[in-house]
Amino acid sequence: MTPRDGSDAHDNRWSDLDRPPLGAAGLRRSLVRGEGLWSSVEVVPRTGSTNTDLVERAAAGSAQEGAVLVAEEQSAGRGRLDRRWSAPPRSGLFFSVLVKPGEHEVPVERWGWLPLLTGVAVATALSSSAGVDTALKWPNDLLVTVGGEERKAGGILAEASGGGGVVIGVGLNVSLRADELPVPGAGSLALAGAKVVDREPVLRAVLRSFERWYVEWCAAEGDPGLSRLQETYAAGCATLGRSVRAILPGAREVVGEAVAVDGDGRLVIAPAEGERVSVAAGDIVHLRPA
Template sequence: MSYRRSRAVVPVIEVLEEASSTNDVMQRRAGDLPDLSVVLTDNQTGGRGRLGRVWVSPPGKALAISVLLKPVGLPPEAFGWFPLLAGLAMSRALSGFVPREVELKWPNDVLIDGSKVCGILCELLPGMSGVVVGSGVNLTLAADELPTETSTSLLLSGAAEPDQDAVLAAYLTELTVLYREFTAAGGDPGRSALRDSVAAACHTLGRSVRVELPGGDVLLGTAVDIDASGRLVVESDAGRTAVAAGDVTHLRY
């Protein structure tokens, strides 16, 4: 596939027949590539998810996409917004392909009717010289090919045989717009309106949640806000806690 529409959006797209991890490939090549370069494959054999999870799918049925961002002059705290920025971009992009509700789950999952269609993993480059934004999108997986019972694909969600170039171009377009606005505002999530946009799209807010924290502790409460650093604010019996990282489950009671 030539990815003609996608190549009109960003300066470089490298398509790999197969890759263990597109994020690893991008990290190795980042020094020689410009801002908003892309590495992708539809056959990723050893992809990583958050919290050390493995992300693998049958060849030709999902896209693994890594985008290189090299922002200049942003404060360190601004980098915490990139997973949310990417998740918002993907949720906006995918909403044009399915008749069902596309949701953003803090910090970086994209859901369709509560089932995961895309996960995002952002990794910092040495010296905070940039960030690699990796995403995996389930395109045409059948029900018996899904990695978990809570996963879905665009095809299963009503998309008519999703075209890889169309999906990629939509995502890169949304990502580029949000990235340019954010960097033009100096990484200020308020001035760029990113914080308000993420809060409006984030279906975690207002829900009862269970958060498994990196140290193993569990926080139960209600997600009430996203603070200026992109952290999820959870209100519990102990008060309000700002969560920078954790495995969030939406509770139904």
Template structure:
């Protein structure tokens, strides 16, 4: 167990910073424990009375959801486990940008602490690491993003979850490909990080709304590309359901946020487009 004091979030300070009329949120809840903040907000999103944008934060998450149904849990007070209920006023075709903008928001929030992070398309935030590891290269995962469109009376509704490792020691992390801010040598206040992520996220979504979902035209696509650890790299893409494995170079993003992978074969180069829903695993190839 960490010898560092794990201070609870200052709820009143967060409310003053983030709730309307001075902040961007319509609702903010901080709970001691949740099986999954994401699942809790999905249930709330199905009701006509659900306020948005709303934020639910748990000091301790026991069965958090990751991509492909993977579970994720954190020691009390050691991480940020938060989910936002959003109703972005954009065409449905632009919703693929929501998780990418969330990753960019986390990168920019971490930059306020002096940490230089990168985004692995579509949903991981990475920190540089001295040693290479298969599939991640010289990076380790410090945060994950999960976005889910929720059918209901208000459309479009998206529940967006972020899990950010802040104070965990090596023995408290689930896999060797993970890291925390503490292990990277950074002491950060979870409340400050939460406020920064929220402000960045809603600011980026506001720009997407103002552009009617045109991430390319308003410059957001270029900003996501600049923060990417995937673009320009050789990648191995395992498609969902074991349908296919692609290996090639990640060369760009489409207008709806999908990844373009250039594959080689028979003396020619072919560009394939994969969406986040298509992908089971994406790893750096030949690392």
């Protein structure tokens, strides 16, 4: 039997029939259109990090805006703060996309909205394609509910690349079983009761959702208000209204209520005493349930 994407048969890709390989040709047919954002879709059996690979391609000028790189397995997937992301082969979606917002007259100071835009796109796509309610933890975690408990099912990492591009990576646990979870606080779409765990329609839905949000955001020159990105993110953000601890660069901490996401995509925290603090980067810990 030949694998659908033409990969090497020696990688035993059909060893888990509950986790069939992605069909690269079908994804390209459904996503790559002359007038659309997506310019190419490549599926590889395994790699260290799709983000690293796509950043290198963009820097070398061998990838254009709308390039999508998907890996069936990652051995060195990365999250924020250089955290590692690992999962069994074909148990999730691990992919990166290249965008060039500067070519659409989006000012550099608004590019920080891209991870939040990606979170909105993924969450809305999962609701429609898999029937899973996904909440967003600022700035880039995707949360699902498993047994009444909030669990992290995915993460987003954006990195600058050469030529004015930004590579955005997404890691999403799809069919991970309880005994496969890397840490106790992890989750997956399957454990959250997803109606669909076939990765191909989920990936198509996520990429189409991202395209819609990105095109509207670019048309508004990155304005999060005009594009409705700011209000949509706030509506789905599980961090807002919570008591949080923000661990900031330099080992500083701020504790208070997360009250807003401002026009620059920063988390606004109101301490019990003193002035509000706008956090642009940091590790956020939820201190009480929503």
